[in-house]
Amino acid sequence: MIKGRDFLIKQNRNFEQNYANKDSRISGVTKERLLLEDLENIALECNEIDKLKRKFANLIIKNMEKLNFKDFIEHPKFSIKEKYLKKKIQPSNIRGLNVVSVDGSSVIKKFMDIDFSFLKAIIVKYHFHDNKDAKIEYFPDLNGFNNYMIKGNLLINNEQYTDISTSLDMNFMEIQLINKLINNSTDIDFIIIDGSVVIMPINLLFSKDPLISNKYDILLKEYQKLYQNCREKGIIIIGSIKDTRTSALCNLLRDAIQLLKPNYSYLSELLDINYREVIKYFSDLDLFNRLLNKNERSCIFNCKREIEKIRDTGLKKEISYYFPYTFYAFYIKTTKYDVPCRIEFFMEENHKLEEATRKVDLISSIILPISSLNEHYGLPIPQIEAHKRAVFNPQEINLLFNNLKRKLNAYGVNLIEKRRNRRPF
Secondary structure, three states: OOOHHHHHHHHHHHHHHHHHOOHHHHOOOOHHHHHHHHHHHHHHHHHHHHHHHHHHHHHHHHOOOOOOOOOOOOOOOOOEOOOOOEEEOOOOOOOOOEEEEEEEEEEEEEOOOOEEEEEEEEEEEEEEOOOOOEEEEEEOOOOOOOOEEEEEEOOOOOOOHHHHHHHHHHHHHHHHHHHHHHHHOOOOOEEEEEOOOOOOOOOHHHOOOHHHHHHHHHHHHHHHHHHHHHHHHOOEEEEEEOOOOOOHHHHHHHHHHHHHHHHOHHHHHHHHOOHHHHHHHOOHHHHHHHHOOOOEEEOOEEOOOHHHHHHHHOOOOOHHHHOOEEEEEEEEEOOOOOOOEEEEEEEEOOOOHHHHHHHHHHHHHHHHHHOOOOOOOOOOHHHHHHHHHHOOOHHHHHHHHHHHHHHHHHOOOOOOOOHHHOOOO
16 A cells, blocks of 8 residues: 555646546546445545544644744744644633624525625624523624615626625624624623634725725725724624634644754654645644644634735725734634634734733633533534524525515516526426
8 A cells, every 4th residue: 555755646646647638537437436446546545645644743743842933933924923833721710701792694596687685693792600601692683683684786797796795795794783782882801703803805806896895995994993992992802713724824834844844853754754745635624623632722823914915906005004903813622522713813013922822812711611511512602602593594584585576576576587596397
């Protein structure tokens, strides 16, 4: 059986040959061959790659104390900002803490000449009596269900226009809702956004569309209000991302090993397995699920450089004035049997790294007790509750959409379904 570097070389050679031979990409095989041969080959390849990944992760764990980045973390081009790759965290006593989480959902109905977007956003607020017992409130609807919006797009635009526009509307609805709650409250300690804490980068392909560009500018200003509100009132705000396929921290680790390699002979084992190739098969979640134990977090690293890219294009030069902050991300394993959570937060641009470490330790110590009630699902419970309240169910959509159709029909307006949705066979 092919092992280690030889297996990776064979994998890369097969990949190149498949793309050199166009027929190999489009030709099919019989069901018998698929069941008896191709599926087995794929399983064998997955097994070999997983063996290499396990070996790489074990080498990182073995050399964890020696992988020390202290000589590089102050350099502006080095994005890992703590000297060690992981750290143990002690959970805090969160008695008396007020934790807020916001989430939203949207459903789009597309027709031949018009699109409709249904949106919904809800905030939940947990006042913790102790680490497991809390009083739950909702905003703006006391029952935690009724906060809807509908948008109709009558313009015949690019096929993706409605998707991008709805995404911006959904994002704005959530952030505006948080700002309203902050302005109406005096006792918020901690805010969890479902998703990134950073303004989403506009798709530059659509940046010339005046409607999209205007919506993006409005969203920028709402984020600016949110960050200022949290700074002025001493509120910690984080973004908690459910699932991500990014390999940003893996790539930073690869580059860090490259910097350490000339001076440290103990890294020779990583060279033997061709770590630069092996690490290409990892996502951040995959790698740190192998590296972290329960109640451990990764190092922090700079994230969301897209904001700088937008500014550098000249399209949104003012973005640097809106966000004079440094954005960080890290991974934390809150339960034994779930993958780590990706958490994002921000600091003032002129902060010291020691301050960032103190803040991430505080954030981590708060997240742990509110994310460990189920050993198989490690998200913060306010975030879970916000999602349950915000997600659309089929009955809601049918109720809203059927009433809309009846009102349109009363005016003689008939919606023409797309052909893909009305095939007679």
